[in-house]
Amino acid sequence: MxxxxxxxxxxxxxxxxxxxxxxxxxxxxxxxxxxxxxxxxxxxxxxxxxxxxxxxxxxxxxxxxxxxxxxxxxxxxxxxxxxxxxxxxxxxxxxxxxxxxxxxxxxxxxxxxxxxxxxxxxxxxxxxxxxxxxxxxxxxxxxxxxxxxxxxxxxxxxxxxxxxxxxxxxxxxxxxxxxxxxxxxxxxxxxxxxxxxxxxxxxxxxxxxxxRDDAVATIEENLPPEEERPTAVRVTYSAQNDQFFTYHLNKPGYWLADTRPLGATDAFADQDWEQLWGTVDYETMLEADPDVILHLWGLTPRHDMTQVRNQLDSEASGQKLSAVQNDRVYAAGMRYQGPIMNLFQLEMGAKQLYPEQFGEWPGTPDGGASYPEIPEDERLFDRQELANAITGSGE
The missing domain is CATH 3.40.50.1980 (Nitrogenase molybdenum iron protein domain)
Structure with a gap:
């Protein structure tokens, strides 16, 4: 960087x-x-x-x-x-x-x-x-x-x-x-x-x-009832220090523009960090025990998600996490997001949190080195329509 x-x-x-x-x-x-x-x-x-x-x-x-x-x-x-x-x-x-x-x-x-x-x-x-x-x-x-x-x-x-x-x-x-x-x-x-x-x-x-409005409307119309939604956290794992940098999901702010519309239950909702983020150890993660772990920066060269999952699975405490046991540790995007990023990250998060409603997330088998191809009938927005809006084509 x-x-x-x-x-x-x-x-x-x-x-x-x-x-x-x-x-x-x-x-x-x-x-x-x-x-x-x-x-x-x-x-x-x-x-x-x-x-x-x-x-x-x-x-x-x-x-x-x-x-x-x-x-x-x-x-x-x-x-x-x-x-x-x-x-x-x-x-x-x-x-x-x-x-x-x-x-x-x-x-x-x-x-x-x-x-x-x-x-x-x-x-x-x-x-x-x-x-x-x-x-x-x-x-x-x-x-x-x-x-x-x-x-x-x-x-x-x-x-x-x-x-x-x-x-x-x-x-x-x-x-x-x-x-x-x-x-x-x-x-x-x-x-x-x-x-x-x-x-x-x-x-x-x-x-x-x-x-974007159409994509969010589709998401909101198909969300399960609140009591049936998974608990989730957005974190960045540091194996060197055995700790997690943590971020909220549903609070105000444009850094949460990709998670807030998805309405998952934030396992750290009650945490009040003095800075823009916090840090927790394995003990705190195990107490929260989220259903889903969204790993921020997971599509960047900084974090190989295959390696991240292996590191979590190799730790005795990590093995006890429900998200690790159920293979629900996912690569997430960036909080510094503009409009194009926001659309893809909304789609990504919707599939990771609610596969029954929005289709299974194909995963990133190459360690997070690309955004996978989504079947056309499972996309939350039309790629060509967005490309045309950006480039001015098809006017």
């Missing part, structure tokens, strides 16, 4: 951008509507989102600075993948994202030469390196990082391009004191609507959201 940029990264992306290879279909130009928080006019427009307030744009950005992958996924979904200049955890994130994109005709991106802004010192100089038109990052979060103060945040905004991000909606955590009065919380798809307005791609956003 320490990929740095190469010298030719800027040139390659701008070359592709000039050819229109990654910019999406021109057929959408001129027919894009407005979205909440957007006020479009000829030549300039504004988009409003906390904590920035109203942000003005002269034109859709041609280059964007991102940190967390949800914004990169949004740019891809909106047909602007060529604008992406940076992303955290490239090796891990791009692998998972590419697993999903491989199932969408015409949706692709090469991530290897992106700047990782969190590789080493995250500084204003790092941000300036990208020469981005807009920074899809939360200035409230940036203010908590070393090397930063409000004057440097303002300097980037005034001299290079505006900030436009909302980090603390990930878990509805409290923002730093200087930003609390103007902070608001957004769901993933509300946030996506705002970013779509920045790119002047509201029509494309609505097409993708319609697909």
């Amino acid at each position: 320490h990929d740095a940029t190469t010298g030719d990264g800027w040139t390659r992306r701008n070359y592709l951008r000039s050819l229109g290879v990654l910019a999406g279909s021109a057929s959408l130009a001129g027919c894009l509507g407005e979205t909440p928080g957007s006020e479009s006019s000829e030549g300039s427009y504004s988009v409003s989102m906390a904590p920035m307030g109203e942000v003005e744009f002269d034109a859709p950005p041609e280059s964007v600075f991102t940190i967390y992958p949800q914004y990169a996924d949004m740019a891809v979904a909106l047909g602007h993948s060529g604008a992406i200049e940076s992303m955290f955890a490239t090796e891990m994130a791009e692998t998972t994202m590419s697993h999903y994109y491989d199932h969408l005709e015409g949706v692709d991106y090469e991530w290897g030469d992106l700047l990782n802004p969190l590789d080493g010192s995250f500084s204003p100089e790092t941000v300036y390196t990208t020469a981005a038109d807009v920074h899809l990052a939360d200035p409230a979060w940036v203010s908590t990082q070393s090397n930063w103060d409000q004057s440097r945040i303002d300097e980037i905004r005034n001299q290079q391009g505006p900030w436009f991000g909302n980090f603390y909606s990930g878990t509805n955590a409290q923002p730093p004191e200087g930003y609390r009065d103007q902070y608001e919380y957004y769901g993933l798809w509300e946030l996506f609507a705002k970013v779509a307005a920045v790119f002047d791609e509201s029509e494309r956003y609505r097409a993708i959201k319609s697909i």
Whole structure:
């Protein structure tokens, strides 16, 4: 997770951008509507989102600075993948994202030469390196990082391009004191609507959201009664320390946008962690004894799920876990999810939690190195419809 940029990264992306290879279909130009928080006019427009307030744009950005992958996924979904200049955890994130994109005709991106802004010192100089038109990052979060103060945040905004991000909606955590009065919380798809307005791609956003709404409606209509739903946890297992990093399933925040609609019983619902996650040992896991273990980052190179299952099965305590005994330890995706990721992860989780309602999860026999092919009649959304919405094909 320490990929740095190469010298030719800027040139390659701008070359592709000039050819229109990654910019999406021109057929959408001129027919894009407005979205909440957007006020479009000829030549300039504004988009409003906390904590920035109203942000003005002269034109859709041609280059964007991102940190967390949800914004990169949004740019891809909106047909602007060529604008992406940076992303955290490239090796891990791009692998998972590419697993999903491989199932969408015409949706692709090469991530290897992106700047990782969190590789080493995250500084204003790092941000300036990208020469981005807009920074899809939360200035409230940036203010908590070393090397930063409000004057440097303002300097980037005034001299290079505006900030436009909302980090603390990930878990509805409290923002730093200087930003609390103007902070608001957004769901993933509300946030996506705002970013779509920045790119002047509201029509494309609505097409993708319609697909998501249909998928969620299908899930909600077919969920079993609450008392018949499995108990589950979302964790990342550390064999080295014999502990589990743990995350909630059903609480507010866009980091839970793929598990909350599934309505499983969170075995750690009563745990209140001071940070955005907690850690538990085998004793606590055995007390909870969930029916299903969803292993976060399970589709990344960081975790081979065959090895994870073998490690759990080799431990005396691990062997006692019901999820291990019943072969219900599954690879899960990423909590830093954008709209494309969210759709695939909703489908994945629905099958892992409710195979009788949504079809058996085929598993990842290659250790989590790909997203398996789902029979067409068992998919929760149409791949071609989504690809067309992203690329502008079939208009």
